[in-house]
Amino acid sequence: MNPHLKYKAVQSYSWTRIDMLILIYDQAVATLNEGARLIEQSKLSELPPVNLKALRILLAIADGLDLEKGDLPAQILRLVVYALDQIKTQSAESWKSAASVMNTLREGFVEIQDEARQDEYEGRIPALDAVG
Numbered sequence: 001m002n003p004h005l006k007y008k009a010v011q012s013y014s015w016t017r018i019d020m021l022i023l024i025y026d027q028a029v030a031t032l033n034e035g036a037r038l039i040e041q042s043k044l045s046e047l048p049p050v051n052l053k054a055l056r057i058l059l060a061i062a063d064g065l066d067l068e069k070g071d072l073p074a075q076i077l078r079l080v081v082y083a084l085d086q087i088k089t090q091s092a093e094s095w096k097s098a099a100s101v102m103n104t105l106r107e108g109f110v111e112i113q114d115e116a117r118q119d120e121y122e123g124r125i126p127a128l129d130a131v132g
Contacts, residue, residue: 017128018109018116025106028057032087032099039092051087054098058084079105
């Protein structure tokens with residue numbers, strides 16, 4: 001095997017679409033929980049950058065959805081819009097609710113992680129480096 005191809009094969013096994021997606025959801029949940037914590041501790045002056053980070057992450061998730069791929073992306077979008085609506089307030093419960101919704105979605109992706117990796121390795125899902 002060509003050494004370059006061998007390296008490329010190893011590289012593609014280390015970082016997949018599902019891994020990246022779960023990382024984004026991890027960041028969303030962590031940021032939403034951080035916002036709830038700041039509100040609970042009455043550290044509202046520290047909330048704006050956390051709010052901005054949460055907005056960026058949630059909008060990135062929404063932007064990555066292909067709404068022409070069936071009903072599931074539309075359902076995920078509705079949940080992301082719900083989370084965006086929840087963080088408009090300075091209510092810890094609202095932020096926790098948004099975190100809970102995003103965590104439920106994250107757990108769903110974790111459930112299919114092994115299968116999605118295998119599908120990507122076997123070419124049923126385009127590899128990250130195949131998108132141009």
